[in-house]
Amino acid sequence: MKAIFAGLAALALASVATMAGAQDKKVHIAVSIPAADHGWTGGVVYHAERAKKTLEARYPGLKITVKTSPDGASQANALEDLTAQGIDALVTLPHNSDELTDPIRQVKEKGTFVTVVDRALSDRSIQDLYVAGNNPELGRVAGEYIKKELGGKGDVVVIRGLPIVIDEERQKGFDEGIKGSEIKVLDRQFGNWSRDDAFKVMQDYLAKYKKIDAVWCQDDDMAVGVLEAIQQAKRTDIKFVVGGAGMKDMIKRVADGDSMIPVDVLYPPAMIATAMELTAGNFYDQVPVRGSYILDATLVTKENAKEFYFPDSPF
Amino acid sequence: MNNITATQTARRPLSDIDLRAVAPFVALAALLVFGALINPNFLGLDNLTNVATRSAFIAIIAVGATFVISAGGLDLSVGSMAAFVAGTMILFLNSGAVSGDTGMIAAAMLMALATGALCGLANGLITTLGRIEPFIVTLGTMGIFRALTIYLAEGGSIAIKSQELRAAYRPIYFGDVLGVPIPVIVILAVGIIGAFIFYRTRFGRHVTAVGSNEDVARYSGISVNRVRTLTYVIQGLCVAIAVLVYVPRLGAATPTTGLLWELQAITAVVIGGTALRGGVGRIWGTICGALILEVVGNIMVLSDLVSEYLIGAVQGAIIIIAMLIQRSLGRR
Numbered sequence: 001m002k003a004i005f006a007g008l009a010a011l012a013l014a015s016v017a018t019m020a021g022a023q024d025k026k027v028h029i030a031v032s033i034p035a036a037d038h039g040w041t042g043g044v045v046y047h048a049e050r051a052k053k054t055l056e057a058r059y060p061g062l063k064i065t066v067k068t069s070p071d072g073a074s075q076a077n078a079l080e081d082l083t084a085q086g087i088d089a090l091v092t093l094p095h096n097s098d099e100l101t102d103p104i105r106q107v108k109e110k111g112t113f114v115t116v117v118d119r120a121l122s123d124r125s126i127q128d129l130y131v132a133g134n135n136p137e138l139g140r141v142a143g144e145y146i147k148k149e150l151g152g153k154g155d156v157v158v159i160r161g162l163p164i165v166i167d168e169e170r171q172k173g174f175d176e177g178i179k180g181s182e183i184k185v186l187d188r189q190f191g192n193w194s195r196d197d198a199f200k201v202m203q204d205y206l207a208k209y210k211k212i213d214a215v216w217c218q219d220d221d222m223a224v225g226v227l228e229a230i231q232q233a234k235r236t237d238i239k240f241v242v243g244g245a246g247m248k249d250m251i252k253r254v255a256d257g258d259s260m261i262p263v264d265v266l267y268p269p270a271m272i273a274t275a276m277e278l279t280a281g282n283f284y285d286q287v288p289v290r291g292s293y294i295l296d297a298t299l300v301t302k303e304n305a306k307e308f309y310f311p312d313s314p315f
Numbered sequence: 316m317n318n319i320t321a322t323q324t325a326r327r328p329l330s331d332i333d334l335r336a337v338a339p340f341v342a343l344a345a346l347l348v349f350g351a352l353i354n355p356n357f358l359g360l361d362n363l364t365n366v367a368t369r370s371a372f373i374a375i376i377a378v379g380a381t382f383v384i385s386a387g388g389l390d391l392s393v394g395s396m397a398a399f400v401a402g403t404m405i406l407f408l409n410s411g412a413v414s415g416d417t418g419m420i421a422a423a424m425l426m427a428l429a430t431g432a433l434c435g436l437a438n439g440l441i442t443t444l445g446r447i448e449p450f451i452v453t454l455g456t457m458g459i460f461r462a463l464t465i466y467l468a469e470g471g472s473i474a475i476k477s478q479e480l481r482a483a484y485r486p487i488y489f490g491d492v493l494g495v496p497i498p499v500i501v502i503l504a505v506g507i508i509g510a511f512i513f514y515r516t517r518f519g520r521h522v523t524a525v526g527s528n529e530d531v532a533r534y535s536g537i538s539v540n541r542v543r544t545l546t547y548v549i550q551g552l553c554v555a556i557a558v559l560v561y562v563p564r565l566g567a568a569t570p571t572t573g574l575l576w577e578l579q580a581i582t583a584v585v586i587g588g589t590a591l592r593g594g595v596g597r598i599w600g601t602i603c604g605a606l607i608l609e610v611v612g613n614i615m616v617l618s619d620l621v622s623e624y625l626i627g628a629v630q631g632a633i634i635i636i637a638m639l640i641q642r643s644l645g646r647r
Contacts, residue, residue: 035465036570042470163624189616189623194571199564200369204616207362208354221472221569228565232489233361249474314471 143177379553435551
């Protein structure tokens, strides 16, 4: 570790020495992301704002504009407005890949550096840099954990998010994770990544099925509603709930050894910050960044939970 | 409208009963039978109390909406307002301004009611004094309340911090009196008070008068603006009461709190037999409408008939069919 730090310090010194003028280079990066419509996107907005502050402090010539949009159509408009201001790079988390591929292509045609986060475009040649979590892996890791913990046999209920590609990929990954076992998926319903809807769906599952061994709800926000419904019904047959994303409350439960939330699967909203860092690096540090940067769907357990706990984050 | 109608409506002979007023209850009964046929667990006591309890938020808000809509207005901001009131209430609970859990919760409840009433007053005054269409005003405040909530939450969620406080408040949603869940009692109380104001007071008659014909109401000496504004204040109070029941459930306000509640509330009001153009209001029909919405959703999850992708379509169809049944009963 020390060696790495020393190396970094040397690198930093070197870059300060050789590129003192480069730090003042004027660069305008636009960040276009969905509005905070649920916990995870809330985390994205928080980390985008935080990264804006740190990056602007590090590179005095850098200007970052963060713009949130409530839906795909208004995001397309926002992209036009941002381009009109004259931007050097665009970091975007598109609402919907299909819908926004063409608007982003138009930005690209003006010679802008394009970084796409989380949701890949239909035409991948547009994006210079792609930063994302691993959706199929998030499902697979959860599925394998459930398979292992239940000893390859049991009844599981699934709560899905919204009917979009991400959710579809997670479901496929999950099915792959439990393949070859006698795990039976009793039901799959949409909970819209909302605590309230997940609470309702879970109440209905509990009324419908007399025995449930585990719940996979792929999202920590929904896990909150699920736990509340189980507690209300005073059911003891459910052994545990597996969420996902890495919300601080759930990470804390994992760290505290809560038996209902033994693990969490990482899909961090802070990936927007990773994307912004790399994009800024492209302009100021002359480091090659083009390509795909896929974050792991790490299984958070009691042992490593501390690494992923951010008490100050809103998510 | 003269003063004998008030006392006479309650004691009409059976043959005089307005079938349109009964229709929502018939539709609900039909749905209950349908649900029982689909899954025997549906009629389980646990499931039915769950559904009735869950319908509390929309039912209570929709009672307020019945006043607004009967007076010829519309409030699209109720969902966002619920999130805003819930957010500020929880922030107040977290501030620890009052010592003692019970005192703290009581103070927070009063604060929430005041916030709700003020939000409603703002809607009412902008609509009446500003002479702007309520659709536009409340569309604007819908955005404002939602954004303020997200701002207060810094994009995340606002949760009750103290576990003791959360435990002390929890029974308001999960508790019961003689087996009847507290939220259901709250629905009944709001229904009784709402029905009393609507059917038995001068203000209630003014509401329908304003809704059926504004000019005639004005010439009859009714202060149209005052009546309209008051309906929005009642709506705000109802939103706050719904929040009092909502907060103890999950102990948090999130960006998805109250999402699309305005549409559900308006749907409940219309299913219940209130005219969207104003002039006719049915408080108990509205509550029945809210129950219907929740029962439909419940049946969808309990049945294995429909793919999870098609649930929305079936829900929509059931609501339209319920309205058609109601219409055909009304014509007879």
